[in-house]
Amino acid sequence: MTLLSILEFPDPRLRTRATPVDPARIADPAFQALLDDMLHTMYEAPGIGLAASQVDVHQRFMVIDISEEKDQPQVFINPEITLADGHQVYQEGCLSVPGIFADVTRANQITVKAIGRNGQPFELSTDGLLAICIQHEMDHLEGKLFVDYLSPLKRDMVRKKLEKARRSSAA
Numbered sequence: 001m002t003l004l005s006i007l008e009f010p011d012p013r014l015r016t017r018a019t020p021v022d023p024a025r026i027a028d029p030a031f032q033a034l035l036d037d038m039l040h041t042m043y044e045a046p047g048i049g050l051a052a053s054q055v056d057v058h059q060r061f062m063v064i065d066i067s068e069e070k071d072q073p074q075v076f077i078n079p080e081i082t083l084a085d086g087h088q089v090y091q092e093g094c095l096s097v098p099g100i101f102a103d104v105t106r107a108n109q110i111t112v113k114a115i116g117r118n119g120q121p122f123e124l125s126t127d128g129l130l131a132i133c134i135q136h137e138m139d140h141l142e143g144k145l146f147v148d149y150l151s152p153l154k155r156d157m158v159r160k161k162l163e164k165a166r167r168s169s170a171a
Ligand code: GNR
Pocket: 046, 047, 048, 049, 050, 051, 054, 091, 092, 093, 094, 095, 096, 132, 133, 136, 137, 140
């Protein structure tokens, strides 16, 4: 298993809009291995989700595990939100924006249609943290980050803070 490196804001590659996965490719051992590498990378980080965009793969899929025991991996390939209702506010973070947390408003209840790692289409209705995480990961596939919901001034403060942190951690 390979630990993948995660792109960090303001890397322009995070702004790439991902293209659909060819369903015929899901069964490929190379694609299945990439899913395992992404899960491994997410668990190691540690994070509750990881979009392919974050590891510089600009295709529409993501992995999520919001369970306490970290034993419930979920894979969403070519996800589409078919229903969204209500609002909830949650303090979000992102592995591509390390150390930054901010309140984001998202839909409370969603229905998402996707393909699983077994190639089977499924539909899931959910709310709470899983709904937040699905929306956060789907934003990545559009090249969107949670800091985009902040004011331009706050976003620039985030960029400067990350650049400063990176400078002081460089050898
Ligand atoms: O690990 C993560 N935690 C998190 C917390 C609140 C809202 C969203 C997230 S997703 C994030 C992992 C990540 O960056 N996924 O893209």
